[in-house]
Structures are given as structure tokens and as C-alpha cells.
Amino acid sequence: MQITRQADYALRAMLYLSELEPNQRAATSQIAENKNIPPSFLAKIISQLSIAGLIHTSRGARGGVSLARPAAEISVLEVVEAIDGPLSLNECTLNKGACPFGSKCPMRPVWCDAQEELVHRLSQTTFAQVINL
Structure with a gap:
């Protein structure tokens, strides 16, 4: 499994925003330049993160982007799922009926356990933790 670009x-x-002072805003151009993100990609990403309630956006001279909650309350999983949807190592982990072998498939428990561990790890990892590593 590989997350999308x-x-x-x-x-x-989100890492950039997590490094700002609380309630500080950043221009999308600053984020794009600092984190080497194509500005055209960033506009869509900002929109999706805003819809997911992870960031606030405001227009105008004093506008910009800021975290909607403290970095200690936003998990890596929330961000990945806001962009890519639910994590799935294999189709059968989300849809038991997707496997032609059904309940007799010896690999499904392996995939499900691995996915559970990954989801748990990402849900327990906050941006505050990441920036303090």
C-alpha cells in the first residue's frame, strides 16, 4: 500500500501548520514554497482539509490557513483519510465478500490484522508528536 501523492x-x-504558533495563519503560497508542494495541488488539498474540518481558511489581506484544532488533537490518520478515504491494504479488509474464497481465505486474517495495526498507529500519532520527534 502506498498513500497518494x-x-x-x-x-x-499539516506539518507546516503544526509548526506555527497557535492561531497563526499561513498563506498557501508560503506552505507550497516551504514544503515543495505544487500550488495547483495545494489549492485542492486545502479545500479537502477544510471540508474535513481539519483546517480553517480565511480570505483577504489578513487571511490564510490555520489548524482547526491543536496539533496534539489531529492524527495522521485523519489527514490521510480526508484525502484518500479509508485505508485498505486489500479489498477484502473493507468488504468481506470481495474475496472469491470468502471465509476460507487464509490471507484475510493477515491483511485485517496488519490493517488494524496500521490504522491504530496512524490514529495514535498526532502532528504535535511528529514535529517533536
């Missing part, structure tokens, strides 16, 4: 860019943007 768009999710990677979203994580970079």
Missing part, C-alpha cells in the same frame, strides 16, 4: 502533500501542509 496528494495525501503526502496534505501531510506536509
Whole structure:
């Protein structure tokens, strides 16, 4: 499994915002330049993160982008899923009926356990933790 480039860019943007002072805003151009994100990609990402309630956006001279909650309350999983949707290592982990072998498939428990561990790890990892590593 590999996250999309768009999710990677979203994580970079959230890291940038997590490093700001509380309630400080950043221009999208600053984020794009600092985190090496193409501005055309960033506009769509900012929109998706805003819809997911992870960031606030405001227009105008004093506008910009800021976190909707403290970095300690936003998980890596939330950002990835806001962009890519639910994580799935294999189709059968989300849809048991997707496997032609059904309940007799010896690999499904392996995939499900691995996915559970990944989801747990990403849900327990906040941006405050990442910037303090």
C-alpha cells in the first residue's frame, strides 16, 4: 500500500501548520514554497482539509490557513483519510465478500490484522508528536 501523492502533500501542509504558533495563519503560497508542494495541488488539498474540518481558511489581506484544532488533537490518520478515504491494504479488509474464497481465505486474517495495526498507529500519532520527534 502506498498513500497518494496528494495525501503526502496534505501531510506536509499539516506539518507546516503544526509548526506555527497557535492561531497563526499561513498563506498557501508560503506552505507550497516551504514544503515543495505544487500550488495547483495545494489549492485542492486545502479545500479537502477544510471540508474535513481539519483546517480553517480565511480570505483577504489578513487571511490564510490555520489548524482547526491543536496539533496534539489531529492524527495522521485523519489527514490521510480526508484525502484518500479509508485505508485498505486489500479489498477484502473493507468488504468481506470481495474475496472469491470468502471465509476460507487464509490471507484475510493477515491483511485485517496488519490493517488494524496500521490504522491504530496512524490514529495514535498526532502532528504535535511528529514535529517533536
